[in-house]
Amino acid sequence: MTQSETSPSSGGTKRRDLLTTATVTLGCAGACALAVPFLTSLKNPAATTLSDKTLEVDLSSLAPGQDMTVQWQDWPIFIQRRTPQMLAALQTPAHIATLRDADSKMLQQPKDATNWHRSVRPDYGVLVGICTHLGCVPSFEKPGSAPEAEGGYFCPCHGSHFDAAGRVAQRAPAPYNLPVPPVTFLSDTKIRIGHSAGDPGFSMSDIQQI
Ligand code: FES
Numbered sequence: 514m515t516q517s518e519t520s521p522s523s524g525g526t527k528r529r530d531l532l533t534t535a536t537v538t539l540g541c542a543g544a545c546a547l548a549v550p551f552l553t554s555l556k557n558p559a560a561t562t563l564s565d566k567t568l569e570v571d572l573s574s575l576a577p578g579q580d581m582t583v584q585w586q587d588w589p590i591f592i593q594r595r596t597p598q599m600l601a602a603l604q605t606p607a608h609i610a611t612l613r614d615a616d617s618k619m620l621q622q623p624k625d626a627t628n629w630h631r632s633v634r635p636d637y638g639v640l641v642g643i644c645t646h647l648g649c650v651p652s653f654e655k656p657g658s659a660p661e662a663e664g665g666y667f668c669p670c671h672g673s674h675f676d677a678a679g680r681v682a683q684r685a686p687a688p689y690n691l692p693v694p695p696v697t698f699l700s701d702t703k704i705r706i707g708h709s710a711g712d713p714g715f716s717m718s719d720i721q722q723i
Pocket residue numbers: 644645646647648649668669670671672673686687
């Protein structure tokens with residue numbers, strides 16, 4: 514199955530937990546109403562869609578601690594440039610103890626992002642910006658904006674917290690970590706989203722829940 518077959522616009526099957534399906538049907542009215550205008554505003558000049566539906570993104574303007582959002586297929590994609598402080602915060606035992614799936618055992622990412630930073634390179638994080646609870650779009654929490662938020666994400670719909678690696682907090686209503694798309698670094702400051710050189714067989718349809 515190709516990646517485009519799993520995109521929201523293609524009607525590909527989603528594997529959101531059956532327990533939440535009925536609620537999703539009702540809740541999507543609000544969440545989707547938020548997501549559609551959000552997506553239409555994602556015209557980022559740093560991103561170029563290629564003919565094979567992969568997305569090339571120039572990261573050269575992204576300063577440490579900053580994030581940017583681009584659109585790949587019909588998903589918002591969060592890209593963050595992590596500081597040494599953000600990376601240190603991801604590894605503290607006290608923080609790890611608060612996470613539901615600290616070791617990314619659930620299949621929410623390609624193999625080359627199945628690590629403590631959930632990314633190909635520790636200094637850049639790339640995540641699908643769709644909450645795994647009912648599909649709202651979380652917001653970036655700048656490093657230092659809150660004691661527990663060293664560059665993480667907060668979903669305003671029902672209060673799920675994700676850390677800078679997209680790992681969900683144990684007490685959050687969201688059941689899974691944020692999905693990670695396939696990513697390849699073309700240079701130090703350019704990535705391609707939609708293909709993983711480290712896990713070439715990976716497809717978004719492999720993701721447990723998006
Ligand atoms: S949609 Fe419910 S916490 Fe995000």
